[in-house]
Amino acid sequence: MHEIEMLINGRSYSGLAEARMTLADFLRHSLGLTGTHLGCEHGVCGACTVLVDGASVRSCLMLAVQAKGAIVETVEGLAATDGKLSPLQQAFQDTHGLQCGYCTPGMLMTIVELLRENAQPSEAQIRDAISGNICRCTGYQSIVEAVLLATGGKSAGRMSE
Amino acid sequence: MKPPPFEYFCPATLDEAIGLLSERENAKVLAGGQSLMAMLNLRYVFPDVLVDINNLHDLASIDVTAERIRIGAMTRQRKIEVDAALFARAPIFRSALKLVGHRQTRNRGTIGGSLCHLDPASELPLLALLLDAVVEAAGPSGRRRIPARDFIAGFMMPGIAADEIVTAIEFSPWADTHTFGFNEFARRHGDFAIASSAVHIERDSSLVIQRAAIAIGGIGSVPQRHFAGEKLLVGTSGDAGAIAAVVEACDQLEVIGDFHGGPEYRLSVARTMLRRSLHSALPGPNRPVAA
């Protein structure tokens, strides 16, 4: 067993984990941070995306022990402490960027990384950024629209309404 | 889908890591983990010992000099994608890296990991082969340098011993005036390519091709150099006839099929990708440089 400490969403956490435990399982089951979801456990769907030291990673493809001492950001840290949604989260609600919500935490964390580097991404850049995140519900369009809404961007597509 | 049990070590030095590999049975190196972790979760592999080399920070650097480019094995794919000095001398890396998996996997995945996983369709082994890179590996008896063509020993089989660790790749940059093309066709953005092609070209002042390298991935058991095509190209101006001949000569390459495509189909895709790469690398009056 390994003693693992990490700073998650600005708060210090620690727990014990077998070497083989993935970061995703450690967050979810050892620390109770169940906002991060597992959709495939083989690194394709992106539902488990979190930020480790500022970089998006698939937390199913990383061992918890590898995140020892890391700064981790998860969906639970996005809203303000009073619960007010971040502009990106609010835009997701406003454009109907989620349906079942299962892929949403991974989508959000992927987009958080994108927006830190590029405050006004184009539609193509947004699609490229979320190409590693699978959503079965929305067809992605409302997610793209959410990012554009949050960043004041415009869709290149034809708006029919 | 949880990994089987294993003993885990995270050595602070390369020597320590090599020591573990040579002392312990059935030990595996964990680099970026973007393939190995999935294989562990799926229980396709059952190592007794995992040697995590993510603490070997010395192996994570890109050094660009006039004569030589050295990329440490633990350099993350994302870093290779955005490195400005590398882009200035070998811009093909950026074009290729954009097609490697997705941002989340490039943030973790390493060049050494890609080389050792050696998927026949993956981009970084293809570039190593294209650039006649030397793969540097360290083992119990010291470091040795392995030409990429020897390192690529067979289907997903890197030419190193079980107790060796790849530490870097090195290659000589081409002339600043070189041109390049990199294309691949995958089912979806970020998927492994059905076929890929990489082209490097140097021309003299009268635009005659002096030097050419062509590598084709995805269609055989390993990435392959298209030597016949290179020969056909050198000495020409890269006119339509030359390009057609080079593309035609792809039938001399090894082509195998799998679930995602039979040999005939993969060959057609490879030819199309090569044609596109040659067009990118050979801007002519009617062929503006591809963006």
Next chain:
Amino acid sequence: MTGHDSQKPAVPAALSVGRAVPRLEDPKLLRGQGQYLDDIALPGLLECAFLRSSAAHAKIDDLDVEEARAMPGVHAVLILADLMPKLTSGRMPLGASPTGGQSNSTPFVLSNSEVAYVGEPIAMVVADTRYLAEDAAARVKVAYTPLPVVTDARAGMSADAPTVRTELESNVLNSFNVGFGDVESAFANAAHVFSDDLWQHRGCGHSMEGRGVVAEVRPGDELCVWSSTQMPHDLYYMLQSMLGLDQDRLRVITPDVGGGFGPKYCLYPEEVAVPAAARLLGRNLKWVEDRRETFISSIQERDQYWTVEVAVDANARLLGIRGRLVHDQGAYAPKPVNLPYNSATAMSGPYMLPSYSMDVVIVHTNKVPVSSVRGAGYPQAAFAMERTMDLIAFKLGLDRAEVRRRNLIPPEKMPYTKKLKARSGAAMVYDSGDYLASQAEALEAAGWKDFPDRQARALAEGRYIGIGIANAVKGTGRGPFESGIVRVGQDGKVSVYTGATAMGQGIETALAQICADGLSLPVDDVRVIAGDTARTPLGLGGFASRQLVTAGSSVHLAAKSVAAKALAAASVILDVPQADLELKDGHVRVLASNRAISLAEIARTLRGAPGYAFPAGTEPGLESAMHWRSDSLAYANACHVAEVEVTPELGQVEIKRYVALNDSGRMINPMIVKGQVEGGIVHGIGNALYELMGYDDSAQPVTTSFQEYLLVTATELPFLETILRETPSPINPIGAKGVGEAGTIPAAAAIVSAVEHALAPFKVRISQTPITPEALFRLVESSKTN
């Protein structure tokens, strides 16, 4: 009294329905505070893993669990015999409807003598963690004797084919004819007869959250079961009988569900095995389906082989269709087999068809059992019909849209009675819709008329572009009922309880809107509680694009009833005639006066006080339970137009434009409707181009990860242009029609139509989905050599 969040403006109650009200479901989900099945934490919770068959068909000679049982952290390794003391039967009952179908075709809770597909559960491990459970499952030793397999339903039909299970005498589960009119004379008198063979291959539902079950043993021999299911009440009834439990000792709850898409409509062996094991061991247990298990154990659908013959008159008007439909049922039939009946009865879709005869054969194969995936038999029917329309146009040199126009049911014929019966036995009556206008509007938006010029210009540049069209109708709002209970609380806030299941489609928001309007309240004052058998006595659940129509109608009627009750009670309490009262903003107000009484106060009065007076003539409780009954379906309509560019040497298809017109009746929330349509389209695009559940010749699945089975990602899609029409349904009180499947049904047909059109210079004919790049490449190559 409206104490809603001050950050958000109150939604004026009267305007809620028909507006894009932000979803009530969203804030918790966006904060990562949803509670999906795997998020449920219980004291002493143990985790389960299943050992599944690695053979497609084999006799189990021996099962040795001793080594696995001895492993540290392992609490139990159970085979069927171990569970039997807690079960009334080792075999699953035929799901949902207890009529029809073969009783010996349902799966076993665990298989102990024979396995009939790769993935069939054999043993169950209970351990401290999932990691340990998987370690132990790998140590269970199974000795198999391989038996012959059936991989292709058509081969499985033949009399000398090996049987999929040794208990069967034939692989043909059922066969029947669906038909009407005089087909023989239609063909005898036809100006033209054309024929085609079509195949739609099987895909998976692949909700991002897999299935899963948690069972909690509670004092008093009680059991609480959470399942990520579309059918909590169905599970409740089934578990009562399978576990022999009193109805009061069992509660089934659906937590937040990470998508359904059909496979969670079935009840599965794991949903019995886990609760039974929990009772056996006296421990709280959890099992979560991982992705590989989804691939080999969750319901799949769409494998159908159609042979279609069509007779038309000289003007390309349909005279008759006849043919055969072979439906691959997989190894078992967990439910009565409705899909091929859906397919066969849905084929003529929005068109007028005078005669029809379709022979349906349902055949077992050694593959994962088949039931519904989004669309449930309709996408295959639409594919068969729309391919037929394209064939007629091609053969007669007519415009594809024109052939359709000549055959669409015109609006003046609505309601239109098809000479077919719905599953309920009621006549199939299309309630409303203007299919001609739908098609015209979609074509106009997509620039259909100008396309030939664009195509010619592109071809001159060596580019192959094409445009395709497909129409569809979908019978939605399947009955017989869904529950809607509206209860005003002591604080004036309203709870809506329903047997409808929330699985991401926004049903809670839509029901809250309907309720809010009925009671003249802000939407935020309404809370919807779905999928809990302890809170809602009756319910059916999520399937067939039904919940908005059925639960929505019940909630609408219940809210109206509560409003009437409030007015009646207020009239007594205030001693004012009802005619002088109105319900507004949570109060019953006396017209032309300042007097008012809040709903909260009325609710407190109607709860009763010990021995005190009660308003005369009113019933206790400010609440109403409604179960709106319907045997009819509300028919939604869609017309999709897709534009593609094909690179023949790569077999690559790029979707350049996608216009989808959708008419799902009155829209409660157009934003949700648009979202359902977009998601549905992309599922259909997956079926058209990407999603292939592959099996090899020995019935081993060859696509068991997301690297081999491809789901559409954001980069493969164009901007989707959605046009929403609104033809109210006359057959339900809210005028709504369902929307969950309507986007998926015509999508594959539209894409294939466009791809074929792009490749017109090669004269290729596409008769299957998915059409992979390699398959397309081969079609082009073989057309060159022919």
